[in-house]
Amino acid sequence: MSTNGEMNVLSRAICPSEAVIRVERYPATSRILHWIVAVLVLATWPLGFFIQFTKKEVSLDFYMVHESFGFLVLWLMLLRVGNKLMAKAPDPQGPAIERFAASAVHGLLYVFLIVMPVSGFLATNAHGFPLVWFGLVPVWSPLDKAPDIAWTLSAIHGWSAWILLLLFALHIGAVLLHHVIKRDNTLYRIL
Ligand code: HEM
Numbered sequence: 001m002s003t004n005g006e007m008n009v010l011s012r013a014i015c016p017s018e019a020v021i022r023v024e025r026y027p028a029t030s031r032i033l034h035w036i037v038a039v040l041v042l043a044t045w046p047l048g049f050f051i052q053f054t055k056k057e058v059s060l061d062f063y064m065v066h067e068s069f070g071f072l073v074l075w076l077m078l079l080r081v082g083n084k085l086m087a088k089a090p091d092p093q094g095p096a097i098e099r100f101a102a103s104a105v106h107g108l109l110y111v112f113l114i115v116m117p118v119s120g121f122l123a124t125n126a127h128g129f130p131l132v133w134f135g136l137v138p139v140w141s142p143l144d145k146a147p148d149i150a151w152t153l154s155a156i157h158g159w160s161a162w163i164l165l166l167l168f169a170l171h172i173g174a175v176l177l178h179h180v181i182k183r184d185n186t187l188y189r190i191l
């Protein structure tokens, strides 16, 4: 039989599913887009990175899958920008410095999640390899073969990839800070 004291402790303990219900969350559209884009980016980034280490026979397949996932990210991000403008995000939490850091990192993630696919897409066209999406749908090429600008676009794509990785590390660092050290409800806002 529980004492009153134990009952109070139990009623105050919040299980994760209860926390998800209680916390003010991002709208469903934002949460769904966040996780679809996260999964795609977490697959696209390593696929791009490992192309250089693959054998010739398989590297074209790596390019095709990498480019096709990345191109999908572009359209989902355009949808996400529209969603951001229309759907109401939950009120920011925490001290001013944290709110500023969170909105700066989130804003830069948006920017680089658009710069990455645009620079990659333009680079492949300028190198003379127009995209055939998942090997099925030929995508209109806005650029003819142009080797001089192709390398600039590839450099932008390569540098942006490392900036994106840094932003992702900051993002995950912040998630861990909130969830493991501060033990607040931030994670549940996006679940
Ligand atoms: C979210 C989207 C994307 C991410 C995160 C991403 C990430 C990467 C990464 C990490 C690399 C290796 C860079 C290095 O080794 O320095 C790479 C290379 C490459 N990516 Fe992407 N990429 C994306 C979208 C695209 C798209 C849409 C295309 C083309 C349609 C593309 C085409 C390429 C190509 C051709 C390379 C080989 C190196 C080069 O010429 O730049 N990427 N990508």
Ligand code: HEM
Pocket (backbone or CB within 6 Å): 030, 034, 037, 038, 039, 041, 042, 084, 089, 102, 106, 107, 109, 110, 113, 168, 171, 175, 186, 187, 188, 189, 190
């Ligand atoms: C893999 C595990 C991930 C976890 C646990 C996670 C967690 C979170 C959390 C808790 C928030 C809400 C922050 C707040 O309310 O202030 C958030 C938002 C956000 N996350 Fe992630 N995230 C992950 C992956 C990613 C990836 C891979 C990206 C992009 C490369 C990303 C981009 C964003 C952006 C842009 C927001 C702002 C929400 C918006 O305005 O759309 N996240 N994430």
